[in-house]
Amino acid sequence: MLVVKKFGGTSVANKERIYNVAQRCIKEYEKGNDVVVVLSAMGKQTDVLLDMAKDINDRPSKRELDMLLTTGEQTSVALMAMAMQKLGVPAISLNAFQVAMHTTADAGNARLRRIDTERILHEIQQRKIVVITGFQGISKYEDYTTLGRGGSDTTAVALAAALHADKCEIYTDVDGVYTADPRIVKDAKKLDEITYDEMLELASLGAGVLHNRSVEMAKKYGVTLEVRSSLNTNEGTIVKEEVKMEKMLVSGVACDKNVVRIAVVGLEDRPGVAFKLFRHLANHNVNVDMILQSIGRDNTKDISFTVTEDMAQTAVDTVERHRSGSLKCSDVKVNYDLAKVSIVGAGMQSNPGVAARMFEALYDANVNIHQISTSEIRVTVLIRKDDAERAMNAVHKEFDF
């Protein structure tokens, strides 16, 4: 059996934890399994490197930033291989060049295109544990790239797909996927299983356990994921296409505070205005989430949309840059005080009235809803950040997990 195991930065933050991970991997190896390990940079090392860069140049080029950041995972894989060797097991570390891990050329936010498996398979055949840098890749120009937030999860899933692994385990600092964040909702319960689609909605909504790109990739290639804790040996949560048990009406409540709403007020009310706005934003790689268009006064309209905090400044700059040209408007308002709360459940599709129950629970908890968006298996409301915890508890209670 070939198992891919991915450990995040906190799991390899110091010597003791590195040895803890090494021992876990060796236990798998000693069952006779082939083991591929994917690691993030140690602890907060990526942030340390970002600060170093910013200290030298407040706007470092993304190409050079990736050149710097990729040292983080290279450090952790080298130390992990040394730890495993110290424990008497053959191990080898590989970086994005050595694998090779081909990506698009978008420094800072690249997408995996192809993984060469030759070197990895060669090392596995030598019965070595192969320790691979997550998060990083190389472009066709042979420049380093990074995969953006949660990139190491994506690396692990892509490797599992490319190597036709039997299992892909994502180790985090929580036991698995919960019906809500246990730090906020006391009665939150761990889920044994969840579908890709539900996980996708939860991941992109800030449940914080798995990054959505990794879940998308797992779904695309049919890689069964297991989310579990690196701190204990509890069973985790399995993420796969179909779950055995009856589909739950709602499988989870998620909250995302990393949201900024930008309102473009008083746009000319003529065709193509919305198109131009979102085209400009897309050209600057701004991912837009919830969009609301409303009629303003005097033949104008208002368009508001939400973005993540790191994109907010770029989004505002983009709009301002075109205010005197193709995007005439009277005002641009930015609101940092909002949060998204969502319910997710594959069972929702065949059960009308789920959204209404959520809204009623929020009304009873005196939470004001600013904006609503839905998908087939999700209902999201935009509310005040200050209301977020109260809202989550109220909604979680309503659906009685």
Add this chain to the structure above:
Amino acid sequence: MLVVKKFGGTSVANKERIYNVAQRCIKEYEKGNDVVVVLSAMGKQTDVLLDMAKDINDRPSKRELDMLLTTGEQTSVALMAMAMQKLGVPAISLNAFQVAMHTTADAGNARLRRIDTERILHEIQQRKIVVITGFQGISKYEDYTTLGRGGSDTTAVALAAALHADKCEIYTDVDGVYTADPRIVKDAKKLDEITYDEMLELASLGAGVLHNRSVEMAKKYGVTLEVRSSLNTNEGTIVKEEVKMEKMLVSGVACDKNVVRIAVVGLEDRPGVAFKLFRHLANHNVNVDMILQSIGRDNTKDISFTVTEDMAQTAVDTVERHRSGSLKCSDVKVNYDLAKVSIVGAGMQSNPGVAARMFEALYDANVNIHQISTSEIRVTVLIRKDDAERAMNAVHKEFDF
């Protein structure tokens, strides 16, 4: 004109120094010259990484150690490129994979085999300053390697040769090559010029300014070196094949305290014993320096030799391993209290009596000589470490620089 500039770890130890180096390189670039910069890891970063490795595994594999160490130069080149960009000049950093810098597969002590110039020339044609990681390479297996001590100098010289550079400047924290270490000998003077051969003897004897492998390579490919300070704009020392001025009798006095003498006592006095001893040592990559063979008692002989400190344990272990087999001997003695003091000068070849003047000066200074070795342009004595400074001053005074 194409100029290769190499800066050591102290020259890029912090933000201020990184900017100092960036500005120096930009000054060259703004003259219209093409600039290739070779950097070491920042400050003591290589030692920090070594300590990290030792903390995880007291005997880390050299392959994994190189995987770890190469993050050091990658960090400094990325930050340097960011600094240059901040100053408005196009710059790009390249590591050993991106160049590519092909070496032998001897992790920790690899030798450069071939440097691809395509990527570098491409970037130069775009009028970018190209910032390259020193010290590191890649093996034919696509593993990282490092070039051993002083490796960044070797990288710079090899790049200058491969790119047919017009100049190769090695920046250090001293103004150039001195007749003796100015910290030890007050009257030491800076040399304007020195030959490759003299520099080679000085480098390998611990003058500490240039590593001997880089000088060997410069001699082989006819690369004219300039050793100069990164802290001021003083003229440095030119290292080349022939110096214009009349050859000095002695160009420098060097001291090397990184020396351990190992005496193998009571070896059987039959043919092939010395051969076997040094073959075993060579098999373990132990570089032996001064060798002395003397007749012992009862049909035995003693062989003593010197090695650097980092090789001493391996050398002793090697001898001990074969004591019961092919290297029967009565005792192995190790002496850490010795130092080498040498005089070097191309003029020596045609002037007999130079060695005698050195020995007399040492006698007058009451320094006991343990062992002597000579080459055409060098005389070296092995003395007590405690006598080293007195010896250097006495010898320097004798030759009246």
